[in-house]
Structures are given as C-alpha cells and as structure tokens.
Amino acid sequence: MIPRFEIELESLRKVYPRKTSEQLASVAMAALGRPNPSAEGKAALESLTLSIRQGERVGIIGPNGAGKSTLLQMLAGVTEPTAGRLNISGKVTAVLTLGVGLREDLTGRENIYLDGETQGKERESMNADVEAIVEFADLGKFIDLPLRTYSTGMKTRLAFAMITQLNPEILIIDEALS
Numbered sequence: 001m002i003p004r005f006e007i008e009l010e011s012l013r014k015v016y017p018r019k020t021s022e023q024l025a026s027v028a029m030a031a032l033g034r035p036n037p038s039a040e041g042k043a044a045l046e047s048l049t050l051s052i053r054q055g056e057r058v059g060i061i062g063p064n065g066a067g068k069s070t071l072l073q074m075l076a077g078v079t080e081p082t083a084g085r086l087n088i089s090g091k092v093t094a095v096l097t098l099g100v101g102l103r104e105d106l107t108g109r110e111n112i113y114l115d116g117e118t119q120g121k122e123r124e125s126m127n128a129d130v131e132a133i134v135e136f137a138d139l140g141k142f143i144d145l146p147l148r149t150y151s152t153g154m155k156t157r158l159a160f161a162m163i164t165q166l167n168p169e170i171l172i173i174d175e176a177l178s
Contacts, residue, residue: 012084014045044070093168099159137161
C-alpha cells in the first residue's frame with residue numbers, strides 16, 4: 001500500500017506587499033527609467049515543494065527571515081500562498097504562540113472550555129480533558145479565578161497544560177515553547 005500524503009506543497013510562494021514608502025520609491029525609480037528588483041514585494045517563501053506522509057515528524061530549521069513561520073502560518077490557514085499548490089489531508093491544529101487566545105476576564109477553567117469549543121469538541125468530551133488539564137497545570141484555587149489575577153508563569157503553565165490534551169491529526173508548533 002502506498003502511503004497517503006498528509007501535506008503536499010508544490011512550488012509554494014509567498015510575497016508580502018511592499019510598504020507605501022517602497023511603492024513611492026518604485027514609482028520614482030520607474031519614472032527615472034531604472035529597474036527596481038523589489039517592485040513586486042518581499043518574497044518570504046520561494047518555490048517550495050515538499051511532501052509529508054502520515055506519521056512523519058518534521059522540523060523546519062533555518063536562519064531568521066528564511067520563511068519558517070510564514071510556511072507554518074500557511075499550513076495553519078492563517079495566510080494564503082501567493083502562488084503554488086497547498087494540499088492538506090486532515091485537521092490541522094496550530095500552536096503558533098503559547099497562550100494566544102486566553103481571555104483575561106475568564107477563569108482558567110472557563111478558558112479551557114472555550115479553547116475546547118474552538119477546537120470543535122463537545123462539552124461532554126471536554127469534561128475529562130478539563131480535569132486532566134487542571135491537574136497538570138497545578139494552579140490550585142486559581143483555576144477558578146480570572147486570568148488577570150495570574151502571574152505570567154501561571155498563565156504559561158495553564159496554556160502548556162492545555163496543549164498537552166490536544167489529539168490532532170496534524171499538529172503545527174511554531175516557537176510556542178521558546
């Protein structure tokens with residue numbers, strides 16, 4: 001049996017538009033008859049072809065500005081490619097930044113339920129997850145207090161405990177644990 005690809009990228013490209021000041025400079029350069037190599041914008045990702053099969057684990061490394069986060073944002077559906085083909089078979093769960101989406105006005109427990117709902121989980125199936133998250137986070141009585149009363153470390157523990165209960169088909173993590 002041939003493995004089914006979970007993620008397929010073909011000639012993927014992402015170009016971010018130029019700033020207004022760069023656009024004006026480009027118009028001035030064109031008026032003077034000089035070529036402007038950055039007329040299109042900033043290419044964050046250029047001609048990437050990649051296939052990842054079910055069960056494979058992949059790490060993406062490279063220098064700053066290489067397009068790693070841009071690629072992960074495209075895989076997570078946060079941004080669209082400028083060109084190329086992106087095909088994902090399976091539900092993507094992305095942890096791009098730890099703790100993003102936590103609501104300061106809600107309690108830790110309420111944030112756990114809210115996160116589960118955004119993942120499409122039913123309330124009944126969340127109950128077991130909530131207890132495991134509460135136990136792992138070890139926040140004691142603070143779990144039922146608003147997040148605005150938490151220290152930075154407590155918020156981090158809660159957010160990390162929440163990702164321990166993910167059971168995704170495809171999991172993308174970008175610098176969340178740095």
